[in-house]
Amino acid sequence: MKKNKTEKKANNHKKLLSAFTILMAVITVLSCNAIYADETKPIPEAENVKVSELYNGVTLTSFEVSQNSSYTLNKFNIVEFDPDQSDLYIDVTNMADYSNTLKTVMKTVEDFNKNNGEGKKAIAAVNGDLWMVSYAHARVEGSGTTYGGCSDAVVTESLTVPRGFNMYNGEIITSPHMKQETPYEGDFQSFGFTADNKPYLGQPFVAVKTNNITQDTSKAINGINRLPADNALVMYTDKGVLSNYSINDAYEVVIDCDYDYVVKHGALIKGKVTAICKEGDENPQMKENRIILTARGNAEKKINDYKIGDEIEISVTVKDSFGNHEVWQNEIKNAVGGHMVFARDGKYIDLGSASYYPSTIIAETNSGNVMLIENDGRQNGYSLGLRHNDCDQLAKELDLKNAFIVDGGGSATMIALAENGYKLVNRPCDKDSNGNYGATRTVVNSVILSYGKDRNAPAEEATSAPTENNGGAEPTNGPTKAPAKNDKTNNKPGKGWNIALIVGSIVCFGIAVVLAVRAANKKFGKD
Numbered sequence: 001m002k003k004n005k006t007e008k009k010a011n012n013h014k015k016l017l018s019a020f021t022i023l024m025a026v027i028t029v030l031s032c033n034a035i036y037a038d039e040t041k042p043i044p045e046a047e048n049v050k051v052s053e054l055y056n057g058v059t060l061t062s063f064e065v066s067q068n069s070s071y072t073l074n075k076f077n078i079v080e081f082d083p084d085q086s087d088l089y090i091d092v093t094n095m096a097d098y099s100n101t102l103k104t105v106m107k108t109v110e111d112f113n114k115n116n117g118e119g120k121k122a123i124a125a126v127n128g129d130l131w132m133v134s135y136a137h138a139r140v141e142g143s144g145t146t147y148g149g150c151s152d153a154v155v156t157e158s159l160t161v162p163r164g165f166n167m168y169n170g171e172i173i174t175s176p177h178m179k180q181e182t183p184y185e186g187d188f189q190s191f192g193f194t195a196d197n198k199p200y201l202g203q204p205f206v207a208v209k210t211n212n213i214t215q216d217t218s219k220a221i222n223g224i225n226r227l228p229a230d231n232a233l234v235m236y237t238d239k240g241v242l243s244n245y246s247i248n249d250a251y252e253v254v255i256d257c258d259y260d261y262v263v264k265h266g267a268l269i270k271g272k273v274t275a276i277c278k279e280g281d282e283n284p285q286m287k288e289n290r291i292i293l294t295a296r297g298n299a300e301k302k303i304n305d306y307k308i309g310d311e312i313e314i315s316v317t318v319k320d321s322f323g324n325h326e327v328w329q330n331e332i333k334n335a336v337g338g339h340m341v342f343a344r345d346g347k348y349i350d351l352g353s354a355s356y357y358p359s360t361i362i363a364e365t366n367s368g369n370v371m372l373i374e375n376d377g378r379q380n381g382y383s384l385g386l387r388h389n390d391c392d393q394l395a396k397e398l399d400l401k402n403a404f405i406v407d408g409g410g411s412a413t414m415i416a417l418a419e420n421g422y423k424l425v426n427r428p429c430d431k432d433s434n435g436n437y438g439a440t441r442t443v444v445n446s447v448i449l450s451y452g453k454d455r456n457a458p459a460e461e462a463t464s465a466p467t468e469n470n471g472g473a474e475p476t477n478g479p480t481k482a483p484a485k486n487d488k489t490n491n492k493p494g495k496g497w498n499i500a501l502i503v504g505s506i507v508c509f510g511i512a513v514v515l516a517v518r519a520a521n522k523k524f525g526k527d
Contacts, residue, residue, distance in 0.1 A: 042078065043397040045069040054417050055123045055451055057085050060425065064383070071390055072356075075383040077414050077425045078398075079124045079372040080365075081449060083197035086456040089120050090193045090370070092128060092168055092334040094445040098286075099173045099225055100131075100160045100241045102442035105413045109422060112448055120452035124416045124425075126360050126372045128445035129166055129337040130407045132227055134158040137181050141247050148183030154227050155245040161225055162444050164188040164337015165204045172263045172316070173239055175206040175224040176337065180232035187321065189341050189404055191362045192332035196455065199364045201344060201402040203321035204328045204335070208235055210293060210303070214310040219302040221293070221314070224263065231297035235314065237263055242286050244294055251300040252277040254284050255291040255312050265318040265329040273310045336406060336447055338362065342391035343403040350392050356385035358412040358429050362447065363395075363403035371398065372447065374414040378429035379437055410441045 041049055046063040054060050058081045067073040081088055094101055095111035103111075109122045132138040138160070139145045141153035165188070166173045176188045192200045208221035210233075222232040225240035228250055236244055246252070257271035271291060277284050284292055291314065295303055306312075320328040342349045346366060358377030364370055377385020386394070395403055414425040430439040 042076075043394070045071065046076075054079070056087075057081055058088070058123055058449065060124070060416055062425070070393065071386070073382070073384050074386060075376045075426070077374045079126075079414070079416065079449065080369050082368065083193070083199060083370050084368070086196075087451050087454045088123075088197060089450045089452055090197050090334060091116075091120075091448045091450065092166060092193075092336045092445055093448065094168075097239075098241050099162060099166070099239060100444070102131075102160055102444055103446075104440045104442050105415050105446045106422065106424065106440060108446040109415055109448060112450070116450075118452060120450040122415075122417070122422070122448050122450045124372065124414065125446045125448040126362075126374055126415075127407050127411045127413045127441075127443040128447050129162040129164050130339065131160045131162050131444040132181065133160065137183075138227055148185075150182045152182075152230060153247055154181075154229055156247055157245040159227060159241065159245050160444060161227065161241065162337055164339070165190040165206070165335055166337050166445065167192065167264075167332060167335040168239070168445075170262070170264060170333045171239060172206065172224060172318070174337075175208070175226065176204070178223040178226050178229070178232065180222060180229035181227050182229070188337050188339055190335045190337050191402075191404065192328060192335035194327070194331040195333050197370075198331075199370055199402070200324055200327050200332065201322070201341065201364070201404065202324055202328055202332075202335075204318055205321065207317040207319070209315045210235070211313045211315065212306060212310055213313055214307075215305065217305070222299070228294045228296060231299055233293060233295045233299040233302050236286060236292040236294060237261075238286055238288050238290055239263070240286065243283050244292070246283055246294050246296070249279050249296055250277075250283075251279065251295045251304055252281075252284055253293040253303050253306045255293065255314075257289045257291070260289055261291075263316055265316060267314075267316040269314040269316075271312050271314075273306050273308050273312060276306065276308060336362070336445065338404040338406040340388065340391070341402075341404040342388075343395040343400040346401050348392040348395050351388035353388040355388055357388060357405075357408050358383075358410070359386045359408040360406050360412045360414075361391075361403055362406060363398070363400045366399050366401045371400070371403075372414070372449065373398075373403075374412055374426050376412070376426050376429065378409075379427070382427070382437070406447070407443060411443050413440055413443070 042061055042063060045065045047066060049063040051059055051061050061078045064075045065071045094103055095108050095115060105125050105127050109125050112122055134140050135145055136147045138158055139154045140158055141156050162174045163177045165176045187203055189201060189203045192202055206224060208224060209218055210221055211218045221235045223234050225236055226234050228234055228244050228246035253273055254275035255271040256274045261269045275284060286292060293303055318329050319325050340351055342351055356377055359375045361373035363373060375386045376383035410428055410430040413428055415422050416425050427438045428440055429437060430441050431437055432439040
C-alpha cells in the first residue's frame with residue numbers, strides 16, 4: 001500500500017514536471033517570436049536592418065540590398081507611423097512668405113519648430129514636390145534654352161514654383177501644372193492629408209473664375225501661382241511669389257482686398273482694381289491681401305477691359321479626377337504634388353523605365369499606416385538608386401495601397417529627430433565643396449511629421465510637454481499621455497513584453513529543474 005502511494009506521488013510529480021516543461025517550451029517559443037518580430041525584414045532581400053523608435057509609435061527602418069538582389073545595390077530609409085495616432089501631425093510647407101522660396105529640408109524643419117506657433121515639433125521630414133526649373137519650363141529670357149522642343153522665353157529671371165497641386169495649412173498654394181507651361185508632360189497627382197491625418201491620393205484640379213462685378217463679365221483663369229506662360233491667364237496670390245518675373249509683353253491687373261483672404265474650395269474673394277500694367281511697364285510687386293492677374297498672348301483679351309476701381313469677385317472650385325470631390329473640397333488641409341503613381345487602391349503599376357533614380361516616396365499601406373520612403377542613388381559602390389520598373393515590386397513587398405514619387409535625384413533627403421537635435425538620415429548624391437557625397441539640396445517644400453497636443457484630449461490635458469523616448473531636444477507644448485489606445489503601433493509586442501517573456505521562461509525552467517530533482521530524490525528514497 002505504501003509503495004502504491006509512493007508510485008502515485010511520483011507519477012503526479014512526473015505529470016507536473018511534464019506540464020511545466022511544455023509551458024516552458026511554449027513561453028520560450030513565444031519570447032523568441034516576440035524578440036525577432038521587431039527584426040522582421042521589411043522586404044525579403046533586406047540586409048543589415050536597423051529599426052529605431054523616433055517617437056512613441058513612429059519608427060525609422062534603415063536597410064540595404066546587395067548588388068546581387070533583384071533591386072541591385074541600394075540603401076533605403078523608411079519612416080512609418082499610424083496617422084490615427086492623435087498626437088501626430090502632417091504638414092506640407094516651406095515655412096516662407098512665398099511658394100517659390102527654396103530651402104534645405106533641415107532649414108525648413110528648424111523654421112517649423114521655431115515659427116509654427118501651434119506647439120508642434122518635427123519628428124521627421126522629407127523633401128516634397130518638384131518645381132519648374134530654368135532649364136526646362138521656366139525658360140529665362142536671353143538664355144537660349146531649349147527643352148522638349150520649346151525655346152520661347154517665359155520669365156526674365158528663374159521662377160521656381162511647385163509643379164503640382166499643393167496646400168499648406170488649409171490654403172491652396174499652387175494649382176497643378178497647366179498645359180500652357182510647355183512642354184506639357186501630363187497630369188500630376190497629389191497626396192492630401194485631412195485635419196486628422198487621413199491620407200488620400202488624388203488628382204485635384206482647380207477651376208477659377210474672375211467676375212468683374214462692375215462690368216458684369218466673367219472669365220476663366222488658367223492657374224494659381226503658375227508660370228506666366230504664353231496664352232495663359234494666371235492668378236498670383238500673396239502666398240505665391242513676390243514677383244512673377246513675367247516678360248514685357250504681359251498685361252497685368254492688380255487687385256487689392258481689404259481683408260486676409262484664403263484661397264480654397266468655395267472661396268469668393270472680393271477686391272478692387274488698383275493698378276493696370278501694360279506691355280513695357282514694370283512688373284507689379286506682391287504684397288499682403290493683394291492678387292495680381294497676369295495675361296499673355298491671346299489671354300490678354302480676358303482682362304484688357306478692366307479699369308481702376310472695378311469691383312472684382314474671384315471664385316474657386318476644386319475637383320478630383322479620381323472622384324473624391326468632397327474630400328478634396330472640404331477635408332484636405334495639407335497636400336503635396338508628386339508624379340509616377342505606382343500603387344493606387346492596392347493595384348500596382350509598372351512604370352516601365354529601368355532608370356536608376358534616388359527617390360523620395362510617400363505611401364499609404366493596406367493596414368492604414370503612412371510611410372515616408374527615401375532611397376539613395378547615383379553612388380557606385382554605395383547605392384545605385386531605385387529603378388522605376390522595380391517600384392511595383394517594392395509596393396507589393398511593403399504592402400502599399402497608394403504610393404507615388406515626389407521629387408528625387410539630388411533632392412532626395414530625409415531628416416529625423418536624434419539625441420542631440422536632428423540628423424541627416426541618408427546620403428544625398430550631390431557633393432560638397434570637398435567632393436564628398438552628402439550635400440543637401442535646397443527644395444521647394446517639405447513634408448513634415450510632427451508631434452503636439454493630443455487632438456482628442458480635453459483642453460486642460462493638452463498643456464504640458466509630451467514625453468520623448470530618445471532624449472532629444474526640448475519639446476514644445478503637448479500632451480503627457482501616451483498615444484491613443486487604438487493606435488496600431490501600440491498593439492505590437494514591445495521590448496518590455498519581450499523581457500517579461502524571457503524572465504518567465506527562466507523562472508519556469510528553474511521550477512522544472514527543482515521538480516525534476518525532487519522527483520528523482522523521491523524515486524531513490526532520498527526525500
